[in-house]
Amino acid sequence: MVNEKEILKNASVVTTNACKLCTPLGACVAMKGIENTMTLLHGSQGCATYIRRYLISHFREPIDIASSNFTENATIFGGGLNLSTGLKNVTTQYHPALIGVATTCLSETIGEDVKTMVRNYQKSEEVSASADQPLIIHMSTPSYKGTHMDGFHAVTRAAVAALAKDGAPKKQLNILPGFVSPADIRYLKEILADLQLEYVMLPDYSETLDGPTWDDYQKIPSGGTSVAAIETMGCSQATIEFGRTLDPNLTAGKILRERFKTLRFQLGMPIGVRETDLFFELLKTYTAAALPVKYELERGRLIDSYIDGHKYVFEKKAVVYGDEDLVVGLVSFLAEIGIIPVLCASGGVSGRLAKAIHDVAPELEDRITVRQGVDFMEIGTEAEKLGADLFIGNSKGYQNARKLKVPLVRVGFPIHDRIGSGRIVHLGYRGAQELFDRIVNTLLENRQDNSSVGYSYM
Numbered sequence: 001m002v003n004e005k006e007i008l009k010n011a012s013v014v015t016t017n018a019c020k021l022c023t024p025l026g027a028c029v030a031m032k033g034i035e036n037t038m039t040l041l042h043g044s045q046g047c048a049t050y051i052r053r054y055l056i057s058h059f060r061e062p063i064d065i066a067s068s069n070f071t072e073n074a075t076i077f078g079g080g081l082n083l084s085t086g087l088k089n090v091t092t093q094y095h096p097a098l099i100g101v102a103t104t105c106l107s108e109t110i111g112e113d114v115k116t117m118v119r120n121y122q123k124s125e126e127v128s129a130s131a132d133q134p135l136i137i138h139m140s141t142p143s144y145k146g147t148h149m150d151g152f153h154a155v156t157r158a159a160v161a162a163l164a165k166d167g168a169p170k171k172q173l174n175i176l177p178g179f180v181s182p183a184d185i186r187y188l189k190e191i192l193a194d195l196q197l198e199y200v201m202l203p204d205y206s207e208t209l210d211g212p213t214w215d216d217y218q219k220i221p222s223g224g225t226s227v228a229a230i231e232t233m234g235c236s237q238a239t240i241e242f243g244r245t246l247d248p249n250l251t252a253g254k255i256l257r258e259r260f261k262t263l264r265f266q267l268g269m270p271i272g273v274r275e276t277d278l279f280f281e282l283l284k285t286y287t288a289a290a291l292p293v294k295y296e297l298e299r300g301r302l303i304d305s306y307i308d309g310h311k312y313v314f315e316k317k318a319v320v321y322g323d324e325d326l327v328v329g330l331v332s333f334l335a336e337i338g339i340i341p342v343l344c345a346s347g348g349v350s351g352r353l354a355k356a357i358h359d360v361a362p363e364l365e366d367r368i369t370v371r372q373g374v375d376f377m378e379i380g381t382e383a384e385k386l387g388a389d390l391f392i393g394n395s396k397g398y399q400n401a402r403k404l405k406v407p408l409v410r411v412g413f414p415i416h417d418r419i420g421s422g423r424i425v426h427l428g429y430r431g432a433q434e435l436f437d438r439i440v441n442t443l444l445e446n447r448q449d450n451s452s453v454g455y456s457y458m
């Protein structure tokens with residue numbers, strides 16, 4: 001396996017089409033998973049506009065993000081006044097239960113002390129005299145340090161740190177799924193309900209980022225985990241966090257463990273049979289209910305389809321890229337269906353990607369190249385050398401796939417050139433089934449399209 005330190009040492013100083021996104025963008029996604037919440041970006045307006053535009057293209061839902069709207073004056077003299085004006089405006093216009101303040105590159109660069117500014121705002125005469133004030137949490141999210149995944153996890157940490165309380169033990173689990181699709185979250189909730197498990201899912205944007213049509217415009221879409229539910233997370237039996245590349249010392253689960261002694265389990269994203277089995281095994285230790293037969297059937301049908309489709313996928317070479325934990329989950333799944341993920345790439349730089357990949361697919365160690373902290377130019381160059389048969393990742397890899405004339409199976413985030421991105425299921429037996437069918441059919445379609453014979457019976 002490739003030494004990641006060597007890769008970083010030799011990395012280009014210029015990024016061309018980054019394989020990661022802006023840090024506050026991840027924070028904005030996670031904030032959509034807390035009920036009646038608004039995000040306020042402390043910085044210049046363009047960041048909020050870009051992030052809104054980017055998220056709307058993927059989720060196809062209206063998304064409001066406030067901005068403290070820095071001008072030249074605020075950039076030079078500080079944005080304290082802008083922040084307090086922004087907090088007041090958001091409070092009066094949206095009436096949120098919670099405001100999440102995330103910083104942008106600009107406010108971080110000039111060294112804004114947002115924590116103190118928020119405290120001073122809350123202590124001001126006008127605000128402290130009013131009973132109807134939202135809670136405020138703050139995340140430091142400079143985009144030149146980290147990725148959208150860091151912003152995403154910063155929200156779960158900040159929410160738990162600020163809101164979770166001690167209390168009488170509750171028979172419930174904390175589920176921290178990471179950046180998965182709204183459909184994934186709905187499926188997780190279905191599993192937990194079927195196993196008769198009480199839980200707090202954080203974040204839960206299953207409705208706010210993939211909701212039905214409305215009769216009247218909702219300034220803040222309904223759905224999300226309530227502040228009251230987050231407050232009980234310190235009373236839960238255990239926390240389950242998805243993500244093999246998470247820093248175990250820097251997670252919301254770690255905070256709950258330290259403050260309330262809540263047991264913490266760190267699992268891989270449950271993609272494919274092996275990782276999903278581990279998740280179900282853990283859940284089974286917390287429920288007296290029998291596993292509903294529908295999951296045995298889902299698992300059985302999945303394995304049956306692996307057998308049916310094996311001859312089409314065996315030894316195919318895939319390029320897998322995107323968020324580190326999604327890549328690790330996909331590698332585990334691809335290894336079990338016989339596809340070789342010859343290149344596993346991410347813009348993330350956790351330093352834990354190569355080990356996590358080795359842990360889920362040790363049998364492929366000598367056949368996988370791992371690249372962390374890369375951009376799409378490097379992914380394209382490497383993919384060409386390795387002779388990939390297909391790409392699996394977000395739609396930002398489309399140009400590379402097109403250039404190499406190989407198909408792209410779209411997963412993860414962002415997907416800007418298809419609809420239904422919020423409804424892709426990646427997790428569990430159901431998600432693996434959906435991915436498997438899509439991958440096999442994509443390979444078959446590609447073979448048909450490039451055949452001079454035009455097979456109709458494959």
Ligand code: SF4
Binds near residue numbers: 046
């Ligand atoms: S300036 Fe920084 S925070 Fe703003 S959009 Fe660009 S990367 Fe994101």
